[in-house]
Amino acid sequence: MAGWVALLIFGVGLSPAGELPEMPTLFPPHARILFQGDSITDGNRGRNADPNHILGHGYCFIIAAEYGARFPERRLTFLNRGVSGNRVRDLAARWQSDTLDLHPDVLSILIGINDGGNPAVPMADFERGYEKLLVDAEAANPKIRLVLGEPFYLPKEGQPVNEERVRDERQRREIVARLAARHHAALVKYQGLFEKACQRAPASYWIWDAVHPTYSGHQLMADEWVRTVAEFFK
Numbered sequence: 001m002a003g004w005v006a007l008l009i010f011g012v013g014l015s016p017a018g019e020l021p022e023m024p025t026l027f028p029p030h031a032r033i034l035f036q037g038d039s040i041t042d043g044n045r046g047r048n049a050d051p052n053h054i055l056g057h058g059y060c061f062i063i064a065a066e067y068g069a070r071f072p073e074r075r076l077t078f079l080n081r082g083v084s085g086n087r088v089r090d091l092a093a094r095w096q097s098d099t100l101d102l103h104p105d106v107l108s109i110l111i112g113i114n115d116g117g118n119p120a121v122p123m124a125d126f127e128r129g130y131e132k133l134l135v136d137a138e139a140a141n142p143k144i145r146l147v148l149g150e151p152f153y154l155p156k157e158g159q160p161v162n163e164e165r166v167r168d169e170r171q172r173r174e175i176v177a178r179l180a181a182r183h184h185a186a187l188v189k190y191q192g193l194f195e196k197a198c199q200r201a202p203a204s205y206w207i208w209d210a211v212h213p214t215y216s217g218h219q220l221m222a223d224e225w226v227r228t229v230a231e232f233f234k
Helices: 002-012 059-070 088-093 123-140 163-182 190-197 215-232
Strands: 032-037 077-080 106-110 145-149 186-188
Touching: 032 059, 059 077, 059 215, 088 123, 123 145, 123 163, 145 163, 145 215, 163 186, 186 215, 190 215
Parallel strands: 032 077, 032 106, 106 145, 145 186
Antiparallel strands: none
């Protein structure tokens, strides 16, 4: 039993000296980091000031918990304004109050899976609307750091693959990649991440319904977000 306790304390989290292992700093002091998107970002977050639920239970919470614990002296502020079911046009409708008025220094966006739903938003409209969000954010803060997450789709094993949906999401990922290049944004490549993870465990271990990650999937997302941002903005 003592060995297991030592593993939990020293092998995974705290070192014997009570210190956390080093990680890339990522954020300057007093930075405001805002996560925007749909249900994957929402993570069933609270809609009040209760700090126990305010960031939801997904990748945003994991990133904020990690960096809040490691760098308390930096007084970082993490915000989540993801809303379940949102498309790009829904983000546009609340962009002023839920993004620009919050004055983020780092803005992370994950959107697109609902735009490919029925009826699907035309690709040109998706790209035009998404780019307008980025342009407005850059106008409000020319020094803002943008992080764009790929929309992803991972059908369950043993179920028929919706080839039309697969093609749609591929096209939207290509659009997001173009936008990231045009706006000097870090691009977090989630689709390949999950496909590679399926070599270790079935798709449903990572994403339970082809769209929404499990807790294990959210951890993968958080790790990849940190890795990508650290590499891109070093």
